[in-house]
Amino acid sequence: MSSSADSLSEVHHTAFMAAALRAGHFLQGAEPKIFRDQFAGRLLEMSEGEIEAFYAKVPPQLASTCVLRSRFTEDRLAQARQRLHQYVVLGAGLDSYGLRMDDQLGSMIVYEVDDPPFQAWKRRRIETLGLETPHHVRYVPCDFERMSLESALADAGFAADEPCFISWLGVTQYLTRDAIRQTLRWASERPSGSEIVVTIVEPGAKEDGADARRGIVPFTSYISVEEMTDMLSELGFSQVEPLTLGAAREKYFSGRADGLTVPPFQRTVAAIL
Numbered sequence: 624m625s626s627s628a629d630s631l632s633e634v635h636h637t638a639f640m641a642a643a644l645r646a647g648h649f650l651q652g653a654e655p656k657i658f659r660d661q662f663a664g665r666l667l668e669m670s671e672g673e674i675e676a677f678y679a680k681v682p683p684q685l686a687s688t689c690v691l692r693s694r695f696t697e698d699r700l701a702q703a704r705q706r707l708h709q710y711v712v713l714g715a716g717l718d719s720y721g722l723r724m725d726d727q728l729g730s731m732i733v734y735e736v737d738d739p740p741f742q743a744w745k746r747r748r749i750e751t752l753g754l755e756t757p758h759h760v761r762y763v764p765c766d767f768e769r770m771s772l773e774s775a776l777a778d779a780g781f782a783a784d785e786p787c788f789i790s791w792l793g794v795t796q797y798l799t800r801d802a803i804r805q806t807l808r809w810a811s812e813r814p815s816g817s818e819i820v821v822t823i824v825e826p827g828a829k830e831d832g833a834d835a836r837r838g839i840v841p842f843t844s845y846i847s848v849e850e851m852t853d854m855l856s857e858l859g860f861s862q863v864e865p866l867t868l869g870a871a872r873e874k875y876f877s878g879r880a881d882g883l884t885v886p887p888f889q890r891t892v893a894a895i896l
């Protein structure tokens with residue numbers, strides 16, 4: 624990474640790792656791809672050779688984490704678009720939905736929320752690449768631990784009285800339970816028809832030592848599917864649907880030639896208000 628990225632924190636660097644996994648899958652994953660992110664590689668300050676060398680060393684159960692959660696989320700979002708026109712990407716990292724879907728979004732507005740220093744980096748990177756910031760993307764700088772998501776979104780023009788689709792992918796493990804609850808509470812106060820897709824890292828990852836082996840940032844919160852399901856139900860979400868390992872295997876991983884498998888400890892839960 625260039626010197627500009629050196630000033631970012633370790634947790635910000637996890638967004639580079641997630642994008643490198645999507646970029647590696649785009650360049651080297653077997654067909655059919657689970658998820659096609661043609662922008663991930665460009666947003667990173669890495670050459671194709673560097674991405675390929677990185678991806679070649681990644682174990683299959685880690686390689687699948689980011690493409691699975693993005694694919695599942697965007698499948699759900701495609702269904703939900705008939706009933707809502709706002710997409711809130713919490714902890715967006717180098718998510719490229721706005722860039723990829725630029726000419727297909729109609730009246731949809733995408734609110735990208737991230738920690739201010741990382742978001743500033745991403746915006747500079749988009750500028751350096753000479754890419755147009757899609758006109759339907761609004762940037763919302765917000766630290767989930769220290770700032771009010773509600774007022775950050777309001778400043779960006781978010782319509783709080785209209786339903787929205789929320790994704791929160793690869794982030795909860797880096798947050799305290801207080802910040803997680805506060806953000807889920809905000810989500811639960813959205814109008815009926817709103818939907819969330821959230822990932823968690825299960826406690827088994829700690830017991831197995833899987834997070835330590837990744838060697839990046841220690842996780843702060845481990846949450847089981849049952850705990851997240853209960854939290855969402857208690858907050859008033861009516862249809863709480865964890866993506867089961869069996870369903871994920873059958874829908875996205877059967878017959879693959881590249882050995883990608885369902886990640887054992889990252890779980891994804893969808894819920895509708």
Ligand SMILES: C[S@@+](CC[C@H](N)C(=O)[O-])C[C@H]1O[C@@H](n2cnc3c(N)ncnc32)[C@H](O)[C@@H]1O
Nearest residue numbers: 637638641714715716738741766767768792793
């Ligand atoms: C592993 S990346 C995931 C990025 C993206 N959702 C994806 O799936 O590629 C974690 C993201 O969470 C963001 N993040 C971590 N802690 C945060 C906080 N306290 N407030 C706001 N964003 C945070 C990081 O900046 C980073 O973009």
